[in-house]
Amino acid sequence: MNVQIWTYLFVFLSFSLYIGIAIWSRASSTKEFYVADGGVPPLANGMATAADWMSAASFISMAGLISFLGRDGTFYLMGWTGGYVLLALLLAPYLRKFGKFTVPDFIGDRYYSQSARLIAVFCAIVISFVYVCGQMQGAGIVFSRFLEVRIETGVLIGMAIVFFYAVLGGMKGITYTQVAQYCVLIFAFTVPAVFISLMMTGQPIPQIGFGSELTEAYGGGYLLDRLDGMSEALGFATYTEGQRSTQDVFFITAALMFGTAGLPHVIIRFFTVPNVRDARRSAGYALVFIAILYTTAPAVAAFAKTNLINTVSNAEYTAMPEWFKKWETTKLITFDDKNGDGRIQYVGDPSVNELDVNRDIMVLANPEIAELPDWVIALVVAGALAAALSTAAGLLLVISTSVAHDMMKRSFMPDISDKKELLYARLAIFIAVLVAGYFGMYPPAYVAQVVAFAFGLAAASFFPAIVLGIFWKRMNKEGAIAGMIAGFGFTAAYIIYFRFLNPSIDNAENWLLGISPEGIGTLGTLINTCVAIAVARLTPSPPNEVTEIVERIRLPGE
Amino acid sequence: MSSNSANSYWKSNLKIVASLLLVWFIASFGAGILFVDALDSIRFAGFKLGFWMAQQGSILVFVVLILVYIRLMDKLDARYASDNADEITARSNITQSQKEVNL
Numbered sequence: 001m002n003v004q005i006w007t008y009l010f011v012f013l014s015f016s017l018y019i020g021i022a023i024w025s026r027a028s029s030t031k032e033f034y035v036a037d038g039g040v041p042p043l044a045n046g047m048a049t050a051a052d053w054m055s056a057a058s059f060i061s062m063a064g065l066i067s068f069l070g071r072d073g074t075f076y077l078m079g080w081t082g083g084y085v086l087l088a089l090l091l092a093p094y095l096r097k098f099g100k101f102t103v104p105d106f107i108g109d110r111y112y113s114q115s116a117r118l119i120a121v122f123c124a125i126v127i128s129f130v131y132v133c134g135q136m137q138g139a140g141i142v143f144s145r146f147l148e149v150r151i152e153t154g155v156l157i158g159m160a161i162v163f164f165y166a167v168l169g170g171m172k173g174i175t176y177t178q179v180a181q182y183c184v185l186i187f188a189f190t191v192p193a194v195f196i197s198l199m200m201t202g203q204p205i206p207q208i209g210f211g212s213e214l215t216e217a218y219g220g221g222y223l224l225d226r227l228d229g230m231s232e233a234l235g236f237a238t239y240t241e242g243q244r245s246t247q248d249v250f251f252i253t254a255a256l257m258f259g260t261a262g263l264p265h266v267i268i269r270f271f272t273v274p275n276v277r278d279a280r281r282s283a284g285y286a287l288v289f290i291a292i293l294y295t296t297a298p299a300v301a302a303f304a305k306t307n308l309i310n311t312v313s314n315a316e317y318t319a320m321p322e323w324f325k326k327w328e329t330t331k332l333i334t335f336d337d338k339n340g341d342g343r344i345q346y347v348g349d350p351s352v353n354e355l356d357v358n359r360d361i362m363v364l365a366n367p368e369i370a371e372l373p374d375w376v377i378a379l380v381v382a383g384a385l386a387a388a389l390s391t392a393a394g395l396l397l398v399i400s401t402s403v404a405h406d407m408m409k410r411s412f413m414p415d416i417s418d419k420k421e422l423l424y425a426r427l428a429i430f431i432a433v434l435v436a437g438y439f440g441m442y443p444p445a446y447v448a449q450v451v452a453f454a455f456g457l458a459a460a461s462f463f464p465a466i467v468l469g470i471f472w473k474r475m476n477k478e479g480a481i482a483g484m485i486a487g488f489g490f491t492a493a494y495i496i497y498f499r500f501l502n503p504s505i506d507n508a509e510n511w512l513l514g515i516s517p518e519g520i521g522t523l524g525t526l527i528n529t530c531v532a533i534a535v536a537r538l539t540p541s542p543p544n545e546v547t548e549i550v551e552r553i554r555l556p557g558e
Numbered sequence: 559m560s561s562n563s564a565n566s567y568w569k570s571n572l573k574i575v576a577s578l579l580l581v582w583f584i585a586s587f588g589a590g591i592l593f594v595d596a597l598d599s600i601r602f603a604g605f606k607l608g609f610w611m612a613q614q615g616s617i618l619v620f621v622v623l624i625l626v627y628i629r630l631m632d633k634l635d636a637r638y639a640s641d642n643a644d645e646i647t648a649r650s651n652i653t654q655s656q657k658e659v660n661l
Contacts, residue, residue, distance in 0.1 A: 066613075071594075071609055071612060071613070073613075074590060074591075074612040074613055077612070077613055077616075077617060078586045078590055078591075078612065078616050078617070081616075081617045081620050082582065082586050082616065082620055084620065084624065085578070085579070085582045085620050085623050085624060088624045088627060089575045089578060089579065089624075089627055090575070093631075207614060210604075210605075210614075211602075211603040211604035211605040211610070212603065212604055213604065222603075222604030223604055224604050224605065224606075224609075225604065240598075240606055240609045241598075242594070242595075246591060246592065249591050250587060250591050250592070253586070253587065253590075253591060254587075277631075277632065277635065280627065280628050280631055281628060283624060284621075284624045284625055284627075284628050287620060287621050287624050288621055291617050291618070291620070291621050294617055295614055295617050295618070298613040298614065551564070554564075554567075554568050554571070555564055555567065555568075555638075556567075556631075556635045556638060556639075
């Protein structure tokens with residue numbers, strides 16, 4: 001059996017599993033469709049949250065990005081895990097106690113205002129769309145490289161699968177497919193890591209292999225010392241030292257943390273458990289499950305980089321293995337023999353360097369670079385698809401609830417029946433899948449940047465509005481609305497200015513306080529908070545019923 | 559429920575959250591970013607300490623923080639529930655004795 005057959009087999013088996021679960025867990029009421037009837041056990045919700053959260057970016061791109069960023073890549077690791085501490089301590093238990101379906105539900109009720117609700121709907125839809133396009137595109141890349149179909153066909157297959165179980169099962173279907181997808185993706189991520197760690201250091205646990213000595217075959221010495229040495233010798237930055245300014249790393253990390261805690265598709269997962277106590281528990285489980293991947297990823301990054309340099313540096317081009325040629329055909333690896341010696345010069349100096357490796361392929365190519373068995377490579381493909389599809393489904397559900405529940409039911413058509421609302425929810429997912437599929441096939445120019453956009457926006461809009469709404473009784477609708485508009489507006493304007501209007505001046509000299517567009521969400525969060533507090537102080541206190549809501553969500557119990 | 563015990567519940571809750579967030583900040587922004595270079599002068603196995611905190615240690619600290627939070631809040635909830643239970647029994651005792659008086 002070759003890689004191709006293994007891949008078809010694994011993808012077919014995993015997809016059949018997802019579809020089976022979808023048929024088993026059909027939703028028949030809006031409560032089932034939106035929050036799985038509030039009956040998901042915390043362990044299952046922890047797994048579902050982890051799969052919901054770990055996207056194509058976490059699975060496919062992150063380790064690759066870290067292997068090129070070295071220590072600076074830390075902001076992804078800390079940002080995307082540290083946010084869970086905020087989520088568990090500041091948001092999840094209270095929002096569960098509040099006990100409605102969506103984030104705009106909370107914003108609208110807590111701030112007793114339809115305008116606040118609609119602003120929240122707008123933010124939720126923009127954030128989720130931006131994010132879902134990246135997932136569809138990730139699925140497309142995987143399909144086209146490993147199943148050798150066109151990217152468009154790959155996206156279509158992905159759309160069909162997500163459509164099937166999201167429309168049929170809503171949150172219930174999504175939750176239990178996500179549990180299955182978590183198992184697939186974590187297995188697929190850790191198995192190759194264990195293999196490579198064993199091979200290079202003799203240590204089965206990658207987190208320990210990361211700090212161990214290389215085996216004789218790899219030249220001995222500590223892995224990280226060796227990687228630092230090779231990087232320096234070739235003119236790359238030292239792997240374990242930072243290149244970006246401290247304040248930029250600080251701000252990016254904070255923006256990713258606040259963004260994580262403010263992302264609506266993650267927050268709504270905590271509405272699905274039976275009670276407050278379970279909400280806390282499932283946040284704990286979720287972080288444990290996420291940490292398994294997030295502590296493995298930096299080890300994979302270091303192994304992959306070492307392996308890549310060993311394989312390609314100064315090697316004969318004609319002697320390159322098959323994976324190299326295959327990725328070349330997708331243009332994700334490019335080689336330009338500048339000095340015509342037939343050898344690959346892979347060095348830091350751009351005028352001499354002949355090899356360009358796309359960051360996104362490191363995890364996918366890693367098992368091939370390390371010459372692991374075919375079935376491991378196929379497993380990684382199934383894992384990458386699980387990661388992309390599980391996140392896409394969670395995001396699509398947010399879009400659907402925002403349209404059917406927040407806009408139709410709670411704003412414009414309050415008398416609509418439960419059956420009708422459910423129909424609209426399914427219709428909304430259908431349209432959202434089509435739009436996401438379109439952007440997956442014809443992605444906007446900068447997908448990676450656009451995803452960073454989602455985090456900055458979530459941080460600058462939702463996070464302060466929700467936290468202040470819980471922890472400060474005096475917070476009123478005027479403050480919340482002004483804060484969300486100021487934070488969202490500032491962050492969007494800054495990112496659009498540097499990333500889309502003036503990419504030529506997008507560098508540290510022109511940035512405000514040396515903060516890159518990825519990190520600006522932190523400043524947006526601060527602006528939101530300050531504006532909200534100032535405006536709330538100058539305007540009337542919220543009515544008594546609202547203060548009572550706040551008092552109620554602060555206490556434990558049903 | 560008495561607003562007194564609700565108040566003291568909320569205060570204890572805030573204290574727990576604040577102290578855990580302090581650790582959260584020190585482990586991530588402190589050790590992983592602000593003081594990373596200073597910590598790098600300490601080595602263990604193949605790691606520099608600052609680098610390890612940034613890419614491994616901080617994440618482990620986050621996990622421990624949430625687990626500690628779950629435990630502390632369970633304890634606090636239990637204490638609060640038993641406070642309230644006392645009150646409820648006290649109140650029902652009163653109604654009981656009132657009933658007896660009425661009889």
